[in-house]
Structures are given as structure tokens and as C-alpha cells.
Amino acid sequence: MPEESLKxxxxxxxxxxxxxxxxxxxxxxxxxxxxxxxxECKDNEIIKNDSYVLYVDDGSRDQTWNLLEEKHINDKYxxxxxxxxxxGHQNAVWAGMAQARAWDADCIISLDADLQxxxxxxxxxxEEYCKGNDIVYGVRNNRExxxxxxxxxxxxxxxxxxWLNVSVIPDHADYRLxxxxxxxxLEGYSEQNLFLRGLFPTIGFKSSKVFYKRxxxxxxESKYPLRKMLSFAWRGITSCSVAPLRVAGLMSLICMLLAFxxxxxxxxxxxxxxxxxxWTSLIIVSLLLGGVQLFCLAVMGEYxxxxxxxxxxxxxxxxxxxx
Ligand code: UDP
Ligand code: MG
Numbered sequence: 001m002p003e004e005s006l007k008x009x010x011x012x013x014x015x016x017x018x019x020x021x022x023x024x025x026x027x028x029x030x031x032x033x034x035x036x037x038x039x040e041c042k043d044n045e046i047i048k049n050d051s052y053v054l055y056v057d058d059g060s061r062d063q064t065w066n067l068l069e070e071k072h073i074n075d076k077y078x079x080x081x082x083x084x085x086x087x088g089h090q091n092a093v094w095a096g097m098a099q100a101r102a103w104d105a106d107c108i109i110s111l112d113a114d115l116q117x118x119x120x121x122x123x124x125x126x127e128e129y130c131k132g133n134d135i136v137y138g139v140r141n142n143r144e145x146x147x148x149x150x151x152x153x154x155x156x157x158x159x160x161x162x163w164l165n166v167s168v169i170p171d172h173a174d175y176r177l178x179x180x181x182x183x184x185x186l187e188g189y190s191e192q193n194l195f196l197r198g199l200f201p202t203i204g205f206k207s208s209k210v211f212y213k214r215x216x217x218x219x220x221e222s223k224y225p226l227r228k229m230l231s232f233a234w235r236g237i238t239s240c241s242v243a244p245l246r247v248a249g250l251m252s253l254i255c256m257l258l259a260f261x262x263x264x265x266x267x268x269x270x271x272x273x274x275x276x277x278x279w280t281s282l283i284i285v286s287l288l289l290g291g292v293q294l295f296c297l298a299v300m301g302e303y304x305x306x307x308x309x310x311x312x313x314x315x316x317x318x319x320x321x322x323x
Pocket of ligand 1: 087
């Protein structure tokens with residue numbers, strides 16, 4: 001089959017969405033690299049002429065916004081929005097996607113401002129899009145540039161998420177291509193606690209992966225210290241799963257089983273006279289009460305889990321095509 005006939009989409013209007021928080025050290029290099037990349041893709045007719053980079057300044061307190069303003073004057077690829085305060089990486093990516101949708105992008109690619117996400121795979125991602133994939137995940141093929149601590153904790157986190165039945169793509173962060181139909185579908189999601197890498201795999205649509213080697217940060221420092229990383233992981237678990245609420249249910253089940261056995265043992269001891277006065281009634285009452293309390297907590301947990309899924313107000317289904 002000729003290569004052309006494999007293509008389902010023509011060259012798209014591409015928007016690169018780049019969240020920036022205090023990135024003055026690396027931003028000049030990033031802006032140059034990304035503009036050059038778009039220029040190259042445009043020359044190769046992979047993307048439309050009016051494709052652009054959309055920088056989202058997440059309330060930076062350094063020179064980030066001034067650098068963007070300067071660049072915007074003489075670089076037609078450079079567009080930007082600025083948050084009034086720091087709203088966090090996930091909100092910055094979300095805002096960038098919403099703005100790009102309003103500015104008629106056919107697809108967006110979100111990537112970090114520090115150039116850790118290798119920009120050389122952008123043409124490959126666009127090619128996957130042209131083949132009809134609506135989400136293209138950038139997946140790291142190794143973690144050489146990570147510290148042992150980060151490698152081990154990341155591994156444990158993904159294993160735990162899988163155990164909780166949360167669909168996350170291992171070693172994929174927020175480097176991904178998202179097509180317009182998916183951006184349209186995202187409009188229906190109104191949740192506050194965003195954990196995008198856990199959300200996209202649940203939306204559906206045809207997707208594929210492109211592998212890349214994650215580079216190390218060239219300048220500036222990580223905006224995700226250990227404290228922020230832990231709170232982000234906790235957000236991931238609690239935003240994507242109600243399993244922790246079910247812990248009380250599991251414990252009450254085990255407790256009631258043990259209580260039942262203990263009740264029989266203590267009644268047997270009472271019958272054989274192998275006990276002191278009052279022990280049997282005391283142990284039975286406390287075992288029963290413990291079991292009942294845990295059971296009630298479990299019931300409440302179930303209703304809280306229902307409230308959680310209700311207030312998120314996610315769409316019940318997404319229509320992809322209509323004939
Ligand atoms: N970032 C952001 N808001 C924040 C923290 C980070 O927009 O509150 C951006 C940051 O500028 C970068 C991306 O998110 O473009 C990833 O952050 P970083 O490189 O510091 O994270 P790491 O790669 O160390 O996990
Ligand atoms: Mg980084």
C-alpha cells in the first residue's frame with residue numbers, strides 16, 4: 001500500500017504547549033529550539049504554516065514573562081499566556097490545551113520547558129497523528145538520567161497504581177500529542193484535582209506510543225522537589241482511585257472473622273471453666289463493637305466513594321464518531 005493512503009489526517013495546525021515556572025535560565029534556549037523545530041517541520045510540510053508554540057507562564061517570579069514578551073515581538077511562532085499566580089504544572093498544561101483549542105489547533109503536544117523531553121521525536125508524533133491516532137504518548141525508554149532514588153520510587157509508584165487498577169502508561173509523564181476531538185472531549189471534565197497522566201488513558205480514542213530518551217535538565221533547577229513529588233503522587237492515587245476508601249471494608253472483614261473465632265474460643269473456655277470471672281463477656285462485647293464500628297466505616301467509605309465519583313462529574317461516555 002502506498003504510504004500516502006495510510007494517512008488519515010492532512011498536515012495539522014500544531015500547537016506546542018509549554019508550561020513554564022521560573023525558567024529564565026533555560027527559556028532562551030528552549031524558545032530557539034522549539035521555533036527552529038516548527039520551522040523545520042513546516043519546511044518538510046509535516047505541519048501547517050500557522051502552527052505555533054504556546055508558553056504558559058505559571059505565575060513565574062523571575063524574568064520568564066519578560067523573555068516571552070520580547071520573543072513574541074520578533075518571533076511569529078511565540079505565543080504566551082500568563083497566570084496571575086502559581087497554579088501548578090497540571091493546570092498550566094490544561095490551560096494551554098484549552099487556549100490552543102480556542103485558537104483552532106488540530107492537535108497539541110505538551111512538553112516541559114527544560115528540554116528534557118527530546119524534541120527530535122515531534123515529527124514522529126505528528127506522523128502517528130496523521131495515521132489516525134488521537135493520543136500519542138511520549139514514553140521514556142530508560143531512566144539513565146534519574147537518580148537511583150527517583151528510579152526506585154517511580155517504579156514502586158507505577159506498580160502500586162497498576163495494583164490499584166489505575167490505567168497509567170509506565171514511564172510516560174506529560175509529553176503527549178492530543179488531537180482536537182480529545183481536546184473537545186476534555187471540555188466535559190470539570191474536576192479540580194488534575195492528574196493528567198491518569199486521565200488520558202481513561203478517555204478512550206485510538207492511541208500509540210513514541211519512545212524517547214529523556215535528557216537531563218540543561219539549566220535551572222527542578223521545580224518538583226521531593227515534597228511536591230510526594231504530594232503529586234498522593235494526588236495521583238486519590239484522584240484516580242477510590243481503593244484507599246475500601247481499606248476499612250477489608251479490615252472489617254478480617255476483624256469480624258477473627259472476632260468470630262475469638263468468640264467461639266472464649267465461649268469454649270467459659271464452658272470449661274478455664275477463665276476468670278467477667279473476661280468472656282468483656283472480650284465478646286469489645287470484639288463485636290470493634291467489628292461493628294469498622295463495618296460502619298466501610299459503609300460510609302462506599303458512600304463517600306460514590307460522592308467522589310459524582311462530584312467529579314465526568315462524562316459517562318464520549319461519542320467518537322456518528323454516521
Ligand atoms: N512547572 C510549572 N509549574 C510548577 C512546577 C513546574 O509550570 O509549579 C513546569 C516547569 O517549568 C517545567 C515542567 O513543569 O516546564 C516540569 O517541571 P520540572 O522540569 O521542574 O520537573 P522535573 O522534570 O524535575 O520532574
Ligand atoms: Mg524537568
